[in-house]
Amino acid sequence: MSLFAQSKGPLAFALIGAVLGYVFSLLLETPATGIVAEDLPYPHVVPKSKDGVSLRFAMVHDVIHERFPRHGPAYYQERNHRTRLALNEVNGSSSPREFELIDDLAVGLEMAGEHDAAIQLMRDKLKRQIAQNLPRSQQYTSYSNLGTFLILGPFRNVRPGNEDDKSTLREGLQSIQTAIEINPDSHFGREMWQAAIIQYMIALYDKPELLLKIDMVGNDLTSNPTYAFSPLAELSGGRWGINFGGVSKAHLAAEYLRHPESWEKYKEARWGITHIQHSKDWPGAIKPNTKSNEGMQSHTPFDEPTLGIIGMWRLGGGAHPYFAIALGETMLRVGQNYIAWCAFERAARLAKFAWPDPALQEQFTSRCRSRQKLIEEKMQPGEVQKLRPAFEAELAFGEDYQRAYQQYEKEQIAAGASIEDPHFYAAFDKQRGSIASPVGDADWFHVERDSLKSELSSLGLCLLMAGLFAMLGVWYHSA
Numbered sequence: 001m002s003l004f005a006q007s008k009g010p011l012a013f014a015l016i017g018a019v020l021g022y023v024f025s026l027l028l029e030t031p032a033t034g035i036v037a038e039d040l041p042y043p044h045v046v047p048k049s050k051d052g053v054s055l056r057f058a059m060v061h062d063v064i065h066e067r068f069p070r071h072g073p074a075y076y077q078e079r080n081h082r083t084r085l086a087l088n089e090v091n092g093s094s095s096p097r098e099f100e101l102i103d104d105l106a107v108g109l110e111m112a113g114e115h116d117a118a119i120q121l122m123r124d125k126l127k128r129q130i131a132q133n134l135p136r137s138q139q140y141t142s143y144s145n146l147g148t149f150l151i152l153g154p155f156r157n158v159r160p161g162n163e164d165d166k167s168t169l170r171e172g173l174q175s176i177q178t179a180i181e182i183n184p185d186s187h188f189g190r191e192m193w194q195a196a197i198i199q200y201m202i203a204l205y206d207k208p209e210l211l212l213k214i215d216m217v218g219n220d221l222t223s224n225p226t227y228a229f230s231p232l233a234e235l236s237g238g239r240w241g242i243n244f245g246g247v248s249k250a251h252l253a254a255e256y257l258r259h260p261e262s263w264e265k266y267k268e269a270r271w272g273i274t275h276i277q278h279s280k281d282w283p284g285a286i287k288p289n290t291k292s293n294e295g296m297q298s299h300t301p302f303d304e305p306t307l308g309i310i311g312m313w314r315l316g317g318g319a320h321p322y323f324a325i326a327l328g329e330t331m332l333r334v335g336q337n338y339i340a341w342c343a344f345e346r347a348a349r350l351a352k353f354a355w356p357d358p359a360l361q362e363q364f365t366s367r368c369r370s371r372q373k374l375i376e377e378k379m380q381p382g383e384v385q386k387l388r389p390a391f392e393a394e395l396a397f398g399e400d401y402q403r404a405y406q407q408y409e410k411e412q413i414a415a416g417a418s419i420e421d422p423h424f425y426a427a428f429d430k431q432r433g434s435i436a437s438p439v440g441d442a443d444w445f446h447v448e449r450d451s452l453k454s455e456l457s458s459l460g461l462c463l464l465m466a467g468l469f470a471m472l473g474v475w476y477h478s479a
Contacts, residue, residue: 038447039446040250040253040254040445040447041250041257041443041444042272042273042443042444042445043249043252043253043270045253046252046263047263048270049263055303055307056439057440057442057443058438058440058442060306060327060336060339060343061394062398062435062437064327064343065346065398066395066399067394067401067437068398068436069405070402070405071405071406072405076111077112078413079108079419080108083104083105083108084105087102087105094132099141102121102125103125103142103145105121106121106125106149109121110152115149115153118145119150122146126139126142126143126146137182140182143175144176144191147174147176147178147179148172148316151169151176151197153168155320158355159356160355161205161206165205166202170202172198173199176194176195176198180192193312194312196284196305197216199283200214200283200284200322202283203283208355211355213279214279214283215329216322217326218276218277218279218282219276219278220277221367224374249269249271250445250447252269253266253269270301275299275301276330302333306327309323309326309327320354321364322354324344324346324347325347325368327339327340328344328368332371337375340371340375344371344372344375348364348365398435401435404428408425412424
């Protein structure tokens, strides 16, 4: 047999391998000439669950600067009055409607400043539900609201070392954990982060110095921040690099934005989200076996705690340095330097309202300033000079909007307008417009690829597959 005849088999296999390699290269890369340039969304635009909320960086900017509507005391007083009237009609019925109204009243009391009354109302409701042996699923809101109300007292007025406050926090933590056990997916996981911050607060009552070492979501405050851990992120710049598969995940995210109804098909994009690397000393991981910490191992997709903080800030206790510094550290690690600078500025200004110890206030503020300096070192002098005036203007705009919003509510209610009227805010909205910032392009990135590199990659894959199939052909013909 000739040498050619002996080699025909391996050559045929090699050709098959080369063709398959070329086909695979087409699937993995888009062939083009010159530079391939495209704008793609970061994978965090895909929500954690099908009907969940997805993060946009504008949401972080807005909560830091109070750019969202917040009801005032007059609104909650009127709402509570109406809720009591409705309760009188179903009082003692133990119907789902009655328990729903009790929840509404308790939330209204808390927001109107009647903290103790809100807690007592939830205790009484839960006691009735347990005595009537109602299903646990119907007790969810009782545990959730009771836990939230309990922690708000120590959250608003931090008294390090106070045993009564620590006891209250522990009871609040137990209630939140019970609520999570009943309904793990409620509020898109926000309660998991409520549990984490309670554990963080309990630890701070014994060791206030932790405030200067770790934030509430586990970011290390003592080391120079680097871009957060992700198997798909380019560590030099925090962007999504093709060498790590980030572009493929971003393409999935882009398809999701075009077809949000097909979340199941594109949810894999979330594997490309930058992760927060939790400090090993993070108090939020004190009880890793509880359901409230399920999924919180050494790292977490950054959008999950960020959305949790936004929800707690807007719907719970309001602005707090715990929230602000955690947003600053997280935004710093995902390359959002301006938002991070503003978050540190807000945290520094809030410090004096959170802790009675002037020394702790000063140390915390100094830590925030050092983080801001790191950001400023990356900027041009002209840009640095604009930071503080821009922050002042944005915060003033948000706070002025909220004051006007609450004054409008007060005047409308005094004039006899109903807060249940769907057009209650029509005149205000017409005059002031929307307070939310435009989403913009912060959630997108630009990538450029050299087509020559793509072609070389295709050639390399063809040669690799040809070689492998040639070896297979040799083995086949020698067998």
